[in-house]
Amino acid sequence: MGQMHFHVSDAAAEFFHHCRWNDAYLCGIEGVPWQTRNAFHPGAPSISGPIHSPDDLPAEFKASSNAGGKFTLTRSVATSAKLLITCPIEGIGYRVLTTCSLRCLDASHRLIIELARGSCYRVRTQADTWQRGGLLLNERFEELLATGTQHFLDSLQPQSAVVNARSGASLIATNLEADAESAKSAIQAITVLEQAASELGDLFSSQSMAFRRSREPRLSTMMAVGVSPEVCCASHGGVSARQNQAASPASPAAKTSSTATLDNALAGIDETTNTIGGQIIPAFNAAAVRISWGDIENASGTPDFSSVSKVLDDCASVGMRVIGGPVIDHRDGLLPDWLTLMDNDFEQLLSSMTKFVEATVNQFRGQVHLWNAASGLNVAGPLRLDDEQVMRFSIGVLQTIRRCDPTTPVIMSIEQPCGEYLARHADGISPIHFADALLRSGLGLAGIGLNFRFGFDHGETHPRSPLEFAQLIDRWGTLNAPLLVQLSIPAAPGTDPAARLKTSPVSLSPEIDGRAEEWARQQHEFARPLIETLLAKQIVHAVVWDGASDQAPHVMPHSGVIDSHGRPRPMLAYLTKLREELLM
Template sequence: MGSLRFYAPPIDQLSRRYDAAYVVDYDQIPRRSNVIHDGKILSIEFEGDDSVKLRIPWNVDDSQSYLLSTCSLRARTEPYHLALEVARGVLCRLKSLVAICDAADIEQTEAFYAALGAAIDAFTIAATSDHHGAASQEAAQKCIGHTAVAFAHLTSVYRDAAIDFIQEHAPHRTFLYGVNIRNTHPSADASALLRPTFNTAVVTPVWKDCEPNEGRFDYDDVKERIRWCRSQGLRVVGGPVANLDALHVPDWLYLWDDDFKSIFGFLMQYVETTTRNLNGMVDLWYCSSGINTTRDFHLTEEQQLRLLVGSIETMRRNEPQTPVLVSFDHPWGDYQSHSNRDLAPIHFAEEIIRANLGVTGVGVELNFNDCDGAVFPRDPFEVIRLLDQWGMLGLPLFVTLTFPSSRRFDKRAQRQISDNKNPCFPITRRRQREFVESVIPLILSHPQTQAVFWNQFTDATPHAYPNAGLFDRRDRPKSTLRSLREIRQHYLT
């Protein structure tokens, strides 16, 4: 076992989720970690004894909280200084991106260089002052804040340069820009807003609706939603089909919780029946979503893989011509640090691709929220680094994402936002809109990204993540929808 120790700010000055900190190795794969804060020292024990990077939720300023990373650190007895090492990590990452931009002749703005200079000055003070003193701690936090400002300026310049490059070298790139309507039939008013915003709809044949009683199938509602999508001029993605969360699974399946053979058989029968009934009606099959983090059934990693492989084989056997996508939840693999799971999400994807099952695209699910089962926010360039890593798989990338708009109790949500008085990060409609405006254009700029799907249509019907829809609980549009429409008009036309 290895151990990192840090002189840390008091608990009330750290993000409430400081206990979600973990370490990653040189492949960015999380290690099992145990976090303890005794009021002065933050200790992280982890598997192995080589150098690692610490990732920890951090309050950048009053309006931003991200999971930030240190540089590589070796285990030692003498504690490091947490704020200083976090500042060193973010500044090092910023300077690395500047070097990449310089090599590509991407010119920065004066405002960027001003923020970069302020960050370097603040880090110099933090590094050369008494590390135990308030001056060093304050300077380190200022460095992190200035770095965030510099990243914001860099984002827009990098995004525009990358999109210009793509439009020059692949001007006719087909891009799917859509929303998951799940099992909802949008109203006439909603339809009028969706048409100019999206070119694709994700239609989910919800298992509990299509097979409410064992062996009795009904796809009339699904077919009607697909026909509606066609009438609106939208491409149709069918799925996810093989989904094992509480929103999709029929109640009767829980009777077989401890019988994997039966669960496997029922799921394969459902996948086969679905693909046969909807044969020729969809443009892309979305085979599976988040099966790597399934928690509603007691499945081993081997069983999860068998379900995924079996679902893909069944789908390809019945629909050999239609492209098939699989996607993975928690693509950074955060859950590995606090569980007994050995396979990182990208390892699941590698196994599927090596098996040569006919998968034509890989999806990553970025459901950012302050609730159980969600992902802690990352800055836009951390998302790009993730896409670079997954892009090495050699297949087109599909990104599904959500971000909440309110901390209010959401009675139709499967999960709930924490009611802790010390929130992990700001959640407002404005913050949801700003998230979309900063992250999605950068995702569009990635050369291997072929699709972006907003993963939750409305808060007015049952859904997974609280307050993360584009329409509120009264089915009224949020301002985020307008931002998504403007992004399409600016970058995809």
């Protein structure tokens, strides 16, 4: 059993208690989290026993937020590790901060100092690496880096400690004043260095994009919008795709009519109000159509492909490429309910899966340009499979698709690619190790999908800076396989009655209030640098925005580029401009 302790001084207590420390975890050099138990031991004499969540703090302690203590993380090994904790950064929002690698000691590390050291190390080393590769740094970044580094150095040796020592002040007074000054300097260092990290990320994406465009004026990257089959069922009350084909394919009337049909499918609205859907299509050059077991086969052996067929016809009529799947979506509530009858019969489950995948691929072969075989099998889900069964199930899905459609590329998608789920549950497989095993299986896997869901209370990836996100994509790039990246970010608070998953949105910034307009702006501001980072990476072949319109049935709450009242969000205008300027 290994414990890592961090001292939270009184001067740093307010910053710490605004962090999401109950979700913090430890990881090794590979970035794979250990299962971790967190506890905070307040230093105030009126509080006894460990605190496992901010909700456990007494009311008087919450009100003051000025008492420190000891933050302890417990795991099964006693090797060195890095701490990852989500903290609020002034002017930026919540971001994951990382310490450097620390030894597992009986003594406590100084938390705020180690977080500042980690920020300083990450920004300086990544800037040096990219600069050696040809990146040009600007004056703003240089100034932020110099200022942040100076604040970090000030936190290591506060000036007041030197002055008081020379003046003969009492040791207690000297320590208290020095501790307060050190904490203040460390927090300033973190704030400025994280601003430098954002600036560095922008420099990388803009210059890398310029280099790509010098060789490829129009990027071939797929920018896809997620479409659910329920949308199709609700939207095809008017002109059908087959009726549209009765007109001449070259006639303007035929093109307008078929576009309207797809617009309705994307917007999830009646055909008489299809102008909103018309704003969606110019923003995307592909559609990620959900062709999923839980949506199609409500009763064993009786799949209903009608709604999916209509949307695929419409995509073909307007020239949109199609990503089909995930054929198996391994999340609670997204698999057929009748599978619970097979809890103890894995062979029967495997047989039922094979029959469904065969029927689905045979039905849509030639209409799908990329198969998304399965999503989330790396995470413990409703099927409750052990590691061996997960691999057999995954390989069975891949083998069946390759057998029925040997020419269309197939990918497998990973939930929570940073592996946050491993920090809380022993069940589950390391995401990058799972992907590596599938790529080595010899089944012709064409690439890996990475599903990032930021800002939700369940199954989310903790919010990263553009710099951290770029480093994460580079880590996945070491597998030498093309990547498809799916993004889900909420643009409104509260319950979304049209969403399949009832997870709740969580703000990505403590400064955001409950207004939907503020959330929509937050969605755009958080997503923009991530998307530009992805487009700058040649290994990323497709980006999927998971949600068209919140008016239609969808999976993730409030994630659409159009809100539940039919109003376009800032994200839609950004994606439309991006496609006009950069994409085919």
